[in-house]
Amino acid sequence: MTLTINGDLRGCSRAGAIQAVDRDVRDHAAAAALDDPRFMPVKPDELERIDIEVSRLTVQAYWTMSIRRTSWPGCALASTA
DSSP: OEEEETTEEEEEOOOOSOOOHHHHHHHHHHHHHHTOTTSOOOOGGGGGGEEEEEEEEOSSOEEEEEEEOOSSSOOEEEEEO
């Protein structure tokens, strides 16, 4: 999970134990936003500017999904498999 604002790194989280994708994304999004020791926790006023990249490596495939917030609460999704 990688968080960026205007292309600059804002937070990152590394994979841990194998778990279901929904829990994995939820847990790593929170960790990237709140627990990356290189950055202060993400503030609510930053949310609309944050781009989120989810990368998942499995035995079968590697995929990346990028989420760019274009307006709140909606967002545009783009994924590559």
